[in-house]
Amino acid sequence: MTKPFKRILMTGAAGGLGQRLRPHLGQFADIVRLADIADLGPAGPGEETVRCDLAERDQVLAMCEGVDAILHFGGVSTEVEFAPIMQANILGMANLYEAVHKLGIRRVVFASSNHTMGMYKTTDTVDATMPPRADGYYGLSKVFGESLSRYYWDRFGIETVCIRIGYCFPEATNHRQLATWLSLDDLVQLLRRSLLTPRVGHTVTFGISDNDGKWWDARHSRFLGYAPKDSSAQFADQVYAGQVDWRDPDDITLVYQGGVFLNNGPKYKP
């Protein structure tokens, strides 16, 4: 069967999501180039691997050579000191799009994050036209990535789908996870739609399954044709069994969408 692309690149392939997605990428291209700063193990059939530090301009350029499209999942994905986040997620993005521009690559799917909007309240409904409200350095670096890719679209016509990924783990175990849960199959479908839709321009969308409770409204990206098949409803009874968990009026991790990320990171160390 003819595949959509000759070669696609996935960065961050050794990370948590990267490892789970890896077996599902073969459908998109004859060759899947996997990149990471960490070890990727041996390349399987239809795979090739690259070691790359995103903060290194030349490595990034080399990594991108010859690919048709990029799934950019690389970088730091937790709340740590600003310096490493800046190197991987800010300088890394600048390096990546410089390479994309030089090489004439036309589309990127960018793994953005719900932490771009972590300071919205859990009673808010956020859509893609509302200003980001990051909840820490990590979220701020993802906002930067969205702005940078927007610039490359506005000025150079390079297309990007920014997916603000929710809680993509096998099970949802609390209220926040119920609202933000994303199944792996739904994520794969969303990547597929982001790659195959003929025109995407610069689009911010939300990576969640068809959960009952939602904080995010994807109406502006319906053109992608993403139709999630899974729902966190399967986990709801267990989560809501027992006494209500809203008794502590001072718990800001229940007030803001960012949850525990609000209290993570070095800014809170003594």
Next chain:
Amino acid sequence: MTKPFKRILMTGAAGGLGQRLRPHLGQFADIVRLADIADLGPAGPGEETVRCDLAERDQVLAMCEGVDAILHFGGVSTEVEFAPIMQANILGMANLYEAVHKLGIRRVVFASSNHTMGMYKTTDTVDATMPPRADGYYGLSKVFGESLSRYYWDRFGIETVCIRIGYCFPEATNHRQLATWLSLDDLVQLLRRSLLTPRVGHTVTFGISDNDGKWWDARHSRFLGYAPKDSSAQFADQVYAGQVDWRDPDDITLVYQGGVFLNNGPKYKP
């Protein structure tokens, strides 16, 4: 099984909706306190009953003592003279929230009404950000209740879900009822979501089932996770059989969402 609350209070428990809801409340709390100005009959297992005139400040304070959360369904629910509506629905609300504030109760679910928006047209789609358009004294008293509870949220952090309840009867028999129908099971689910969601702030939502035709758009309260299971579509064929019922161009009960309420009440008496 552990229940979410120790004790909840339902006011208006002897009214139409109150009676139908009563058997479904046991899931929410170890003790369900039922209150009304009318007789409530004997208390069942897990129930306790209170007689209370909402216009009497001291009675209201006593009624609220010791409860974790309140389902406020009490008051006048038809279009009558202003005086009794003012006593039960306006002074009653003021008394209730004064008590809630004094006693440190943190959440109320308020049975508001679609008559807060009865002067919108049947061709309008109303959401929670649009200004109320009451269709009479009753609707105005519910708008007051929404404003008052908003104030108690803004100023004192007391949370309220205002449910603008549609047509909650077993069957829908005309076009208006099809659009506004709410099954009892869906109402129970909505109460459950309003009670268990960790943070609700001050939220206005709409109590309708998953009907085909809708006048109201609940997008701003999707975070509640309310997912109606029923639909008025089951009644549609019977309603639309026969000649179209729109022949009288002067019938304002077809033009405005409030329906027959527009022509009810003492203002129209000769």
Next chain:
Amino acid sequence: MTKPFKRILMTGAAGGLGQRLRPHLGQFADIVRLADIADLGPAGPGEETVRCDLAERDQVLAMCEGVDAILHFGGVSTEVEFAPIMQANILGMANLYEAVHKLGIRRVVFASSNHTMGMYKTTDTVDATMPPRADGYYGLSKVFGESLSRYYWDRFGIETVCIRIGYCFPEATNHRQLATWLSLDDLVQLLRRSLLTPRVGHTVTFGISDNDGKWWDARHSRFLGYAPKDSSAQFADQVYAGQVDWRDPDDITLVYQGGVFLNNGPKYKP
């Protein structure tokens, strides 16, 4: 069984959609009057036929006499020189509504077109409050029809549902058709809802099935109760098999919703 109307009129009954709809109209009225400038063949049971040139005021008046409601599908439906479009679609609409006004007919369902918004991008989500963006003479004539019918509502109280019909053919064979596909059954349901809803005022709605990818958002006309049962998802696998079709960066038919209509018509002839 009593039918909703005594007599309805369908114009354009010899056209592509007209022929496919004809067998489904009997449910709406005791007598279905079919009109066209072309031959309609013999009238079947419950049918009557009229030859009518929409540009001829007197013929249009005669065509409309005695009907309760009109399904207006007549006129030019392709991108040609301006003169014939003006005669059939602009003068024709003016003639039709003049007749409707004179005769006291209260409702029209107008077959508008997605080409009223063909200059929106395929990454846009369009709703009924956004300004039209026609993609040619044909689209402009439909925008005129929507404006004219709005005037007759604002000034004279004549109700119209403008249906911006998508791609109404048996199969969808490319990305654009997947996004805009409308099954015949869903169109019949939408006509039914447009005719039977007691009040419709002046409503612009979108004629598409429940497709996964959507460019149009019908939230402002949910009151119609249209609930499509079909979806273009059945055609998606075949459309997206093989290499991605977005490789030509200069192909404006992928950028704009109007698709190939953008390059049709006499304006592009040498």
Next chain:
Amino acid sequence: MTKPFKRILMTGAAGGLGQRLRPHLGQFADIVRLADIADLGPAGPGEETVRCDLAERDQVLAMCEGVDAILHFGGVSTEVEFAPIMQANILGMANLYEAVHKLGIRRVVFASSNHTMGMYKTTDTVDATMPPRADGYYGLSKVFGESLSRYYWDRFGIETVCIRIGYCFPEATNHRQLATWLSLDDLVQLLRRSLLTPRVGHTVTFGISDNDGKWWDARHSRFLGYAPKDSSAQFADQVYAGQVDWRDPDDITLVYQGGVFLNNGPKYKP
């Protein structure tokens, strides 16, 4: 010179604003009827006086007889217990509009208040389409008045201009007063525009002078033609002299538009 009206009524004429406005009302009508629950002193030329308790339905009806238009400034204007506010401002309004409706009076100018929006922040810009956010019982009673008058417009065609009056005193002495200051001359002009504009429907507008800093945006009522001639800029230098007054981070009277009203009233008594 012919005056616009034969007879107008001003309620609350013995109150603070009422007394200052009284000498300016003669331009509007041959006869100015002044009403209050308190003593109004002797009637001057072109004046007549009425004692009226707004909570008394019959007195209100009598007070309104024979007038062409009403300036409704009556009621409680401070934050006190709910009961007296309800009597004068809620029951009083209901009585007033019942009388207006019975007597066929076509227009009311209602002295609403900025305390209908006192829970907005001093960094917000509020316009007439945004939901009210009252800051206490007094503000809530004014929100009720706006809702009630809206209903009488929607249902009965009685026109009202609701003026959310700012700080109408001779001098502004702090930041809040600078933002909300209204000169008497500008208020008189606004009353004039509210009375003379041929159609006003139901309009919410803002009573402030042409101050440099503004919290309110009157763009939706520009049709009134109100063009303030005064500005609080004359008081700014004196207010901002000396050390900045924002040093207390816990002072909510600087955060919310309602200012000291937030801490007034019986709810805060020990």
Next chain:
Amino acid sequence: MTKPFKRILMTGAAGGLGQRLRPHLGQFADIVRLADIADLGPAGPGEETVRCDLAERDQVLAMCEGVDAILHFGGVSTEVEFAPIMQANILGMANLYEAVHKLGIRRVVFASSNHTMGMYKTTDTVDATMPPRADGYYGLSKVFGESLSRYYWDRFGIETVCIRIGYCFPEATNHRQLATWLSLDDLVQLLRRSLLTPRVGHTVTFGISDNDGKWWDARHSRFLGYAPKDSSAQFADQVYAGQVDWRDPDDITLVYQGGVFLNNGPKYKP
């Protein structure tokens, strides 16, 4: 002094506005070509004249040859039968833009009309993003002109400023004229800004002076730098002297912005 253009064309130069504007056009171009279906008198210095029936394609093409920019004031400007409006204003516009496109002319200033929005109420504030609401055939033809010019911008990059001209006569003598008044000097300034601004895209703006009362909000076209110097305030005292003119509750010419146009035209003849 170097003038901005070599040659500009003004259509409708024999009409009411055309005649008043003619002496002011010399500042814009070395040669001002004046066109009309009626006699234009002898050409003055720097002028040339052309007779042209806008409904005649070839005449229109000839009229446009060699010009840098067009001020399109031609066509029917009153409410008459549809046929002549269609010929001059609809077919005429189609002919004009076909010529503009063929000849590579880059900018048109189109004299649109406030009757594109005559069915808005006199209590509405209309801006350029709101849908037109024409008040008759004339207004509908101007809406068509706005749509057509939008299409030529979207598809071909031809720039147009659509000026919805108010009441452009020496004096304002009633409320409607006060709200919509435009001085000739301000109109000349607006034409100048429309011609000289480097990029205008497709812009809808409002031709009114700096009147106190306004129905239209030009915030979306502030980039034009139009700063009116005149105001209808000079006529207000005379207009508002005497008894208020709003006593007839059934006078729709006070309710809708279109004023007497609502009752003009052949549709109202017996």
Next chain:
Amino acid sequence: MTKPFKRILMTGAAGGLGQRLRPHLGQFADIVRLADIADLGPAGPGEETVRCDLAERDQVLAMCEGVDAILHFGGVSTEVEFAPIMQANILGMANLYEAVHKLGIRRVVFASSNHTMGMYKTTDTVDATMPPRADGYYGLSKVFGESLSRYYWDRFGIETVCIRIGYCFPEATNHRQLATWLSLDDLVQLLRRSLLTPRVGHTVTFGISDNDGKWWDARHSRFLGYAPKDSSAQFADQVYAGQVDWRDPDDITLVYQGGVFLNNGPKYKP
């Protein structure tokens, strides 16, 4: 006379704007601390100077010690390679707010830039609720600064006014400069209002004088009370004399608000 603050800090005091502002800062504080990476010359009366590299965390912390408020004008202000912009404007901002947070400083006035929105068109009207559209690395770094300061407000209550400064030079010499011109006096006033307003939260405002043509709408920050006294209108006649400058249809510096910045920088080097 008592001054508003004891000590304020201005960064970037050796830069172009810094030098022009320096003589005007004495009104704000007893002591003005001036900081820059470049030489600041000798401190005048009431001044103290600090050398500081913003990319150096410890230097930044030291620079901020003991100040009440900060005017942050430091960093790179042209379009150069990403690395130096990242060091000064991104890492520099992170260092600054870390220090502000540690030291309990409550307010920053941040010199943001119009290049945060340079990819909007010159026909757009931009307000503070619309998403940024940076026109290069410099603009992107300012967007980052706005996001970062938003985070410190949302999470820690540190207040910032972000001023998107226009063209702040003595004279405007082309169309873009006319639209974006800001006089020094108006800038000083805007700084004053940003410092003295009791509460500013996180506010994005626009630094322009009262020019005739405007691309930016500051309605959301009117509460600041900024009332510009100057206008670029004084330069307009000279700018618009001679032939229109819009003849090159391919000149993107006329299409986008960023002007020549769009073509600056290393991305365009061969």
